[in-house]
Amino acid sequence: MSKKILALLLGLIAILAAIVLLKRNKPSADHITIGILQTASFPALDDSMQGFISEIKKELGDKVIIIEQNAQGSIMQAQAIASSFKANKSISGFYAIATPAVQALKSEIKTRPITFAAVTDPIGLHLREEGSNITGATDMADIEKQISILKILLPNVKKVALLYNPGETNSVILVKQMKIALEKYGITYQDNGANSQADVAAAAQHAVQNAQAVLIPTDNTIASAFPIVRQIADKANIPIIATGTAEKEGPLMQFGVDYFQSGVQAAQLMKKMLVDGIKPMDLPIVAPTSSIIISKKALEKYGLEIPDSLKDSVSLM
Amino acid sequence: MLSFLPVVVGILERGFIGAFIVMAIYLASRVMKFDDFSIEGTFGLGGAVVAWSLLHNTNPWLALLLGCIAGGISGCITGLLHTKLGLNKLIAGIVVTTMLFSVSINIGGANVALGNAPTVFSALHNSSFASLILLASMALAVAFIFIWYMKTESGFILKSTGINEQFVTSLGKSVPLYITLSLIMANALSALAGGIFVQYSGFFSAFGNVGILIAALAGCMIAELIAINMFIMALFGSIIYQLIIAITIELQVEPSWQKLITGLLIVVILVVKKLENKKIKGSVAA
Amino acid sequence: MINLENVNVEFGEFKALHNINCSINAKDFILILGHNGAGKSTLLDVISGRLTPSSGKILRNNVDISLLSEAKRARFISRVFQNTNMGSVATMTVAENLAMATLKCKTAGFNFAIKNFPQQIVEETLKPLGLRLEELLNTPIGKLSGGQRQIITIIMATLCEPDILLLDEPTAALDPVSTENLLQFVHNFTKNRNMATMMITHAEQQAKFLANRTWVLQKGKLESN
Numbered sequence: 001m002s003k004k005i006l007a008l009l010l011g012l013i014a015i016l017a018a019i020v021l022l023k024r025n026k027p028s029a030d031h032i033t034i035g036i037l038q039t040a041s042f043p044a045l046d047d048s049m050q051g052f053i054s055e056i057k058k059e060l061g062d063k064v065i066i067i068e069q070n071a072q073g074s075i076m077q078a079q080a081i082a083s084s085f086k087a088n089k090s091i092s093g094f095y096a097i098a099t100p101a102v103q104a105l106k107s108e109i110k111t112r113p114i115t116f117a118a119v120t121d122p123i124g125l126h127l128r129e130e131g132s133n134i135t136g137a138t139d140m141a142d143i144e145k146q147i148s149i150l151k152i153l154l155p156n157v158k159k160v161a162l163l164y165n166p167g168e169t170n171s172v173i174l175v176k177q178m179k180i181a182l183e184k185y186g187i188t189y190q191d192n193g194a195n196s197q198a199d200v201a202a203a204a205q206h207a208v209q210n211a212q213a214v215l216i217p218t219d220n221t222i223a224s225a226f227p228i229v230r231q232i233a234d235k236a237n238i239p240i241i242a243t244g245t246a247e248k249e250g251p252l253m254q255f256g257v258d259y260f261q262s263g264v265q266a267a268q269l270m271k272k273m274l275v276d277g278i279k280p281m282d283l284p285i286v287a288p289t290s291s292i293i294i295s296k297k298a299l300e301k302y303g304l305e306i307p308d309s310l311k312d313s314v315s316l317m
Numbered sequence: 318m319l320s321f322l323p324v325v326v327g328i329l330e331r332g333f334i335g336a337f338i339v340m341a342i343y344l345a346s347r348v349m350k351f352d353d354f355s356i357e358g359t360f361g362l363g364g365a366v367v368a369w370s371l372l373h374n375t376n377p378w379l380a381l382l383l384g385c386i387a388g389g390i391s392g393c394i395t396g397l398l399h400t401k402l403g404l405n406k407l408i409a410g411i412v413v414t415t416m417l418f419s420v421s422i423n424i425g426g427a428n429v430a431l432g433n434a435p436t437v438f439s440a441l442h443n444s445s446f447a448s449l450i451l452l453a454s455m456a457l458a459v460a461f462i463f464i465w466y467m468k469t470e471s472g473f474i475l476k477s478t479g480i481n482e483q484f485v486t487s488l489g490k491s492v493p494l495y496i497t498l499s500l501i502m503a504n505a506l507s508a509l510a511g512g513i514f515v516q517y518s519g520f521f522s523a524f525g526n527v528g529i530l531i532a533a534l535a536g537c538m539i540a541e542l543i544a545i546n547m548f549i550m551a552l553f554g555s556i557i558y559q560l561i562i563a564i565t566i567e568l569q570v571e572p573s574w575q576k577l578i579t580g581l582l583i584v585v586i587l588v589v590k591k592l593e594n595k596k597i598k599g600s601v602a603a
Numbered sequence: 604m605i606n607l608e609n610v611n612v613e614f615g616e617f618k619a620l621h622n623i624n625c626s627i628n629a630k631d632f633i634l635i636l637g638h639n640g641a642g643k644s645t646l647l648d649v650i651s652g653r654l655t656p657s658s659g660k661i662l663r664n665n666v667d668i669s670l671l672s673e674a675k676r677a678r679f680i681s682r683v684f685q686n687t688n689m690g691s692v693a694t695m696t697v698a699e700n701l702a703m704a705t706l707k708c709k710t711a712g713f714n715f716a717i718k719n720f721p722q723q724i725v726e727e728t729l730k731p732l733g734l735r736l737e738e739l740l741n742t743p744i745g746k747l748s749g750g751q752r753q754i755i756t757i758i759m760a761t762l763c764e765p766d767i768l769l770l771d772e773p774t775a776a777l778d779p780v781s782t783e784n785l786l787q788f789v790h791n792f793t794k795n796r797n798m799a800t801m802m803i804t805h806a807e808q809q810a811k812f813l814a815n816r817t818w819v820l821q822k823g824k825l826e827s828n
Contacts, residue, residue: 008543009553012560013325019567020321069566072576074528076331079518080559083327084566099428103520108327125520126432167418167523169428195418470711470719473703477692483684484692487760488707489677 020087032274033065035091037081037105039098040073042220044139044259048097048117051263052270059271067091071101078104085109093274095266096136098220099169102127106134113273113280117262120170120218122285130281135273137265137286139218139257141243143174146255147181149292149314150241152307153253154213159188160241161207161214163200163229165221166193174217174243189215200225201232208236216242218257226250239302252298253314257288293317326449328563332556333452334517337459337510338533339540339551344463345503346537347547349479353500354410354530355395356507358417359388361526363508365425368521371434378437381512388508389501391417396497418523425521436516448517455513459506460548467548475499528576532558535579538586558582604629604766604799605650610659612645612823619645621823623659627767631799632813637820643803646820647769650801652676663766677707681760683753685772690756693745697736697755700744704759721762728758732788750781754788761798768793770802786810 034056038045049068056064067088071078082104085091094114096102102116103125116136119125127134150157162178164171175191182189190210194203200222207214214233216222222229230250233240239252265286272278292314294306299316306314338360345353363384370380391413398409441447466472478485478495485492507529515521533555540547540554565578605627612620620642627633635643648654650661652673661669668676683690691700702720729737736751744752753773761768770789774782786806790813793800804810811817819826 008557009560012557012564016324016328016560016564016567017321019564020324067569069569072528073524074532075518075522075525076335076514076529076532077562079514080327080331080562081566083331084324084563087321087323087327100520100522100524103428103430103522104518107517107519125428125430127430129433167422167427169426169522172427466713468715468717469713470703470706470716471713473695473699473716474706474711476695477703480692480694481689483689486674487677487682487690488703489674490706490711491674 031063031065032060032093033067033088033091034093034095034270035067035085035088036069036095037078037085037097037101038068038070039078039101040220041070042224044218044220044223044257045097045118047259048263048266051260052095052097052117052267053263055264055267056270059267060275071104075100075104079107082108093270095270097263099125102134102136109133113270115266115269115273117266118170118259121173124173128281128285133280135269135280135283135285137262137269137288139170139259139262139288140174141218141255141257141288141290143177144181144184146241146243146292147178147185147187149310150213150215150253151185151187152310153294153304154239157187157212159190159211161190161192161211163192163194163203163207163214163216163222164219165195166191167195168219168221171217171219171222178215178217194221194225197221197225201228204229204232208233208238212238213252214238214240216240216251218243237302239298250295250298252295252302252304254293254295256291256293258291261289262286291315323445324563324567326445328559329556330449330452330517332559333449333456333552334510334514335532335536335555335559336456336552337506337513338529339536339555340459340463340548341503341506341510342530342533342537343540343547343551344499344506346534347479347541348476349496349499349503351399351406351479351496351500352410353392353395353503354407355391355413355417355500356410356503356533357526357530358414358421359391359504359507360511360514360529361421361523362391362417362424363388363511364515364521364525365421365511365523366508367512367515368425368429368431371431371436371516372429374434377435377439377516381437381509381516384508384512385505388511389505391508392500392502392504393497395504396493396500400493400496422523425523428520428522430520431515436519437513438516452513452517456552459509460552463548531576531579531583532562535583535586538583538590542586542590604664606662606665607650608660608662610649610656610661612642612649612654613657618823620649620656623825625818625825627799627801629766629797629799631801632793632815633799633801634807634810634814634817635801635803635820636807636817641820642823643820644771645823647682647771647801647803650767651680651682651769678763679766680769681763681765681767682769683756683760683771683773685775687749687752687756687776688745691744691752691759694743696741697744697747698740700755701740701759701762704762708763724758724762728792734784748781749776750778750785753777753781753785757789757792761792761796765798767799767801770800770804772803772805774804774806782806782809786813789813 038049069081078100086108094105096105096114096116098118102119105114114134118139120140122128122138162175164175192203192207194200241253242251243255269283294314294316296316341356345351366384366387367380370383395409395413398404399406438448474490475495478492482492536555536558539557540550543550607623607625610623637643649656656669660667698720702717705719705721725737774785786809
């Protein structure tokens, strides 16, 4: 019996060794290898990935080799990938998409540079402490500005429903800031949590029954079940105001965090670190270029008009 | 070869952490015949409690102990739901897991980084093997405690409960007590794994337990394939599972297929097992 | 020693046991006969505590035990089932099963269980049987034949000196030779003990020699006492 274990163990280790040695022994003197760790497959995160790849290829051309890994939402898997990355000495820089990915990379990789995108609270995650090898692009939008625009566009709204997954750190942080801003503008609010995609419909139903508008932060759970939210809100005639759902239609107003652009920014940071040799701590964290998109269709539907004071700061779609 | 060693160290480290969950699954599903879904939830709970404790300046070892206790209490609740309220085993586990998600995010937050809080590993960062040795000795220590326990009077009754409840009743022992006891131990183990993982990776995420159950189940089945003593095999099973995962990572298998691979792995193990059984039966007949 | 007073067991409309009054004394060996469905097993269930009577009392030394759980009654009431698998743990060895059976007399602690193995059983009971059971001590009990297993089960059931041993068709799953052996064993094993024995059987002729009393149950009623 113990022979069998030994054989199995040795066999697997041999396979692993063969793959590692075969794959990694390529000379990489004139190439730059970049390891990408994406936390899970969500539209916003996929955008960040594409933005990064297109920009890094533009900057570095054929010299760049990209190793793409996706943890499929499993933290243990993210950790396994990070440790595989750590062992792969041919990788010179890392790109982490979303919070768990950057945390996993942070715990394993201490010297080589890491950039990130789709992370809301880099300071709270201790990513920028002295001597850190990490910088990147946050997706923290200017919440207060958004709420002020909301107030101008929908002056009659007295109560909004916040729809988000309390298990997503990005949402929790954004919602906290939204509440502060809402209080400042005298709008009351109500929490509607959905812990999984299956709960989104129920939470949305509750949201539209109790408020005059639904406010959605950057939230992967809600975003991936967005069509159902839209349906429910449409039926109840309640406008949706969202942050970066990557949905073209539906929300009356969208504070677009352009995730593709975040990926581009992360790629630029990566280039500065790898090619220009700038230290990560000398590269400040980049904020997203946020745009405010208002849906023409929705405007008509709710019989609204954009006040003159806003016309310059929003784009119609 | 130098680039290969850290891969193996990583595999072993994750394997030893996973071994606690494999032992938990073995204890619940195999010894007690109680497929307890809440083991996935208590992994998160253990992590949340440990993260909270560390951020409140608790000694990291004490934090692990608190995590274990929280896991044990949760296991006790699953047990009571089944034995006292008569909830179906699967449903009791699912109900508790669902509740634990809320408990965990309220204790630990959706995602929290430990920052510079001391962990059981932080003193060891000088040597690359120190963490591995620490994890290995913890896993071995727990395995030996269970090997010892299973030989005691109480352990005998616990084993018997999973096989023949009527017999345990005939011995004048309480079946519900021993079912609950096994769930307390299994969930404390899972919470311990969650706590160690948080200290190892430096952060807690509310979704950190996603996929834990299936990974541990695969580890458990690999372990059974090579069984000598299950608690020692738990270590091997978990390590071999991590090896296989590492191979898929190194091969850069399209990530979206990875869950299918885990599922296929389990099917393959079942088939191998079945073939082996036939071989044994065949030789007896011959 | 054990007295049943006006015991009724009802499942909805169906009366499984009807006004049972009887007493069981030390050293009694009672054969219980009756057709299938006459209430034989139900009678043992109600004594051992698997069932709670719908009405009536079960007294042990004049103390009412009818609300005591099965596990609590196990200390003084032992039961052997017709299914040979039910009285032991199939995956454990004969020795381990015997060691475990001694735990009925005490709380299970953290000593090594195998240390409780009742060594005297080998010389006093197993060897005189001449069935070479003592050579099977380290075999998983599930690998034993039904007859061998039932003998071990009866030894296990009596290790802690119960007041009463309930045998529910212990020979039902056995071939004629094993049945003969088992009945002989039961006779020799019980005759010098202080405990009472109740045995359900369909093999009335073969088992008659064991008994000092015979009860017949018919449609839930005790016909002869």
